[in-house]
Amino acid sequence: MNVYSPSRIRNVVMLGHSGSGKTTMSETMLYESGTKKRRGSIEEKTTSSDYHEIEHQKEKSVFGTLLNLDWRGNKINLIDTPGTADYIGEVVGALRVADTAIFNLNADYGVEVGTELHWSYTEKYNIPSLFIVNKPDSDHSDFQRTIDMAKERFGRGVVVVQYPYSEGEDFHAIIDVLKMTMYEFPEDGGKPDKLPIPDSHRSQADLLHNELVETVAENDETLLDLYLEQGELTESQMQQGLQKSLLNRDIFPLFCCCAKRNMGTGRVMGFLGNVAPNPLEANPPLTTEGEKLELDEEADPLMFMFKNSSESHVGDMLYFKVYRGSVEPGLDLVNHTTGNAVRLSGLYLPNGDQRNETDRILTGDIGAAVKLKNTGVNDTLHPKGNEVQIEPIHFPEPVIRTAIELKHEGEEDKLGTALHQLQREDPSLKVEHSQELKQVIIHGQGEEHLAVIEHSLKTRFNLDFDFVQPRIPYRETITKPARAEYKHKKQSGGAGQYGAVSMLMEPLKENMPEHSDLKVRNTQEIELDWGGKLIFRNCIVGGVIDNRFMPAILKGIMEKMESGPLSNCRVRDIRISIYDGDMHSVDSNDAAFRTAALMAFKAGFMKADPKLLEPVYNIEVTVPADHMGDVMGDISTRRGQIMGMDSEGSIQKIKAQVPLEELDHYATRLKSITHGSARYSRSFSHYARVPQDIQQRVMEETMQLQEA
Structure with a gap:
């Protein structure tokens, strides 16, 4: 395996709403770079990511998958992530080690709720971001509407680098306003012909080119002076300006691709190699002390664990990023969290389900290791005496819960072991052994998330159980x-x-x-x-x-x-x-x-005069404007109280307070009434009195249980 210096590495995370084409885009990049000789497809279940059985069943990503490819001497570590909010834990972990984010926008629908969710995390972690408008060959493609939505939501920093010559079934060419060239593709995609921009598009291309140049110049005083003096910027000056503006999140370049037909991906990979930051240039992570951790090739080794995936034949495979020095098998380090010594054994550079063993991983690169004793997600490994610890990943709070009822006595320990392992692999899952309610309750990110947990417990751990309604922790x-x-x-x-x-x-x-x-x-x-x-x-x-x-x-x-x-x-x-x-x-x-x-x-x-109190939660629902009335009406039927509303472009945010009893299947209902276009978060607020009829019902149920 080639060993790449940090200046030749690009760590990229693929983001976007479910169905926007992330996995197909990743697959096409692998193929276009020569990493794969044949392009896989989701329908044929042959993609390098989405290789798990549950992903084949659902025909979409459930887990984040690390891929890597070489594009003209640069190594691109590409993390393909799920677009469904139920699997947000996989996205958050990947974002912590990425230096650049690619957002896929579906030309049919524009900015969707999943994109909004992922965007909030790139803002939080200050990750340079660019957009790809995918599927311009769709019958319902509307590139301009997608651009308008992106600008409305994400600001003037969204600048067009490419746009389609035509859309729908006639799509076959892309006009690049940075290179001022038209790329015309053969029917089956691949290497395009470079042609002059047709006269019919010249005025539009000039307008977008000037907008791009002006936006770059506005964010750099030196370039602004040159632009005012020359009336134009050279290609090298534009590259310099784009690098700085991208890193500062002043600019979000927007490209056009048709991943399914392999049209335009090479240009995006070229942009990543020429403009996107390498790990030494990227915005550094923070330590637990709140200080920036500058990457250093010459320093003692420092590595951070961001993902755990269980492999049947090797056990836990921990994915990590090297932030300082280099690591190799046989190296003895200390786990900062536990204080225990850890020896590195086998090191790998994963590419989907392929595990390529390596004898060295340098600063800025991402790899995986096996047999790391007492080590898990969020752990920092370093030599003895080095007290640096990287700020841990903060996973989102769950939005749904269910209780587990075993069908066979004596399997409680087996269940406990299984849930502990699943929680190690997925920190967005929470497990509660409630002595108060006398139930084992699991808390997840949505119905689909719970379904994946159920599938794992039954197929991996051979447990026979039912999901049942969790009791309410009244007071x-x-x-x-x-x-x-x-x-x-x-x-x-x-x-x-x-x-x-x-x-x-x-x-x-x-x-x-x-x-x-x-x-x-x-x-x-x-x-x-x-x-x-x-x-x-x-x-x-x-x-x-x-x-x-x-x-x-x-x-x-x-x-x-x-x-x-x-x-x-x-x-x-x-x-x-x-x-x-x-x-x-x-x-x-x-x-x-x-x-x-x-x-x-x-x-x-x-x-x-005793009274029963119930837990009340703050909820925030993010929903497209056209579904707002339905969502507010549904909240009212759940004894909810609207506390406020806010808007960000065409996306609305509704804040409300709702009793926990009314939220147990709310994620499913919300998905149903908004056709999957809304999401929500929740957090405990306070306890409040229940209505008298509910108190009477609970008392009767308690009496029946006691009699039974």
Whole structure:
């Protein structure tokens, strides 16, 4: 395998909405560069990416795939990513190691929601970006509308470098306004003929050329002076200006390609080699200290793990980028996260499902390693004594959840092991072993994401289970004061049990009044693990209950608060004052007072007008304007409250608050009513009272469960 210096490497991530042609574009680049002798196709299941069984079934990308090719002496590491929001975890990891992003826009639809989602991450990571308008041969292609949408959403920095001579079934040529040349392709694509721009297109080409030159000049004072002086910029001056403007995200060049017919990909690869930044020039990553990590070929080795893929015959294959020095098999490093020593064994340069072993990987390059003990995604490896750690990838919060119900007893450990492995491979998956709800709950990015997890659990780990509705983590509280007492007395030969407790329970509020009949001896303010507070006050006078029994009383109260009387869910935001009771010199003990406190709490709680609280989430829905009314109407049917709206071009953003119970299948519903063109994110906001009919239903369901 060739070893490329950093100046000859280009790390590129392929982005875009599902169906925009990313995988076909990647395949055509491999073929055009000579890396593959025959172009694969999605329909024939022969592409270098999309090689997993689940991807063949779905006929689209599910996982990010690392490819590499040589184009005129430059190595292009190309990461083909999924376009469906359900697999955003694969995209986020790839973006962290890419130096340039290529956005594929479908000429039929223009800027779609998936593009919006990916764009937000390139902004976050400050990644130079360019656009390709793909599928100009489609019957419904509208290149100009696509340009207008891109400019409206992404700004004046979107500048046309190429446009189609004609669209639809007549598409066969591309006019390049940087080179001021027309490329005419043979019927089956490939190498084009370079022709003068026809007179019928000359004025449009001149207009777009001047717009391109002016945009480049505007972002560089030196070039602006030259432009004003000469009225034009040379090709080398344009290249210099494009490099700087691309790196600063001042310019987003836009090309035209027909990936399926192999028309235009060579020009894009040439642009990557001549203009796109190499790893030494690219915007550097940040360390956990917030400092920029400058790449250095001569420094000690430093590598960052961004992806984990399980291979049946070798185990975990960890993908990494080398940020400093070089790495080779046998090298001993330290995992900064764990502090453990790690020895590099086999190193590979993956190309889809092909694994090409190598004996050295230099700064800026991307590779993979196997048998890295106790190492995973987000780990930084470096020599002993080097304390640099790269800022970890922050994966998006899940938007959907489901519970797993095993069909066979005794497979709990097997399930736990399987979920742990899947979470290592996919950090956008979250696994919750809920003691409160007595369920194993998995949280994902959408229905498709959960379907992939289900497929893996059943086919890879041979587990037999069902996905079932996850329970809601309700909270319980009270709305008015109540007094309660309970005497626990038990005699069964020998020492008995005796303890009596009287308590006042009140809903917790700010600036609560004191009671003239209570004298507070001491107060404990307890921040509950499940949210909210408990204020526990000892108001005993005259020694009717010894102080040594107070911890047992608190323990009894806390025990019942972990399994509330209404729904078996947790209780919060209560002030309890223990003001009276009784004890026996022989029969009183901790167990007696714990039981007495628990029963007194239960009795008082039911007299204090108890209410059920439900978790409410903030949601943000990103949706095309023509579906906005449908989405807002649907939110209203889910007991949701619209909190605000915003727009970015033709894309609308709706902010709302919706109870968790109404969100369990919301991702699916949203996809249905918007034909897959919307996405949403969510985060916990607060707990709020449930309507009375829901409280009654939950109480009845809880009673039925207890009886069962």
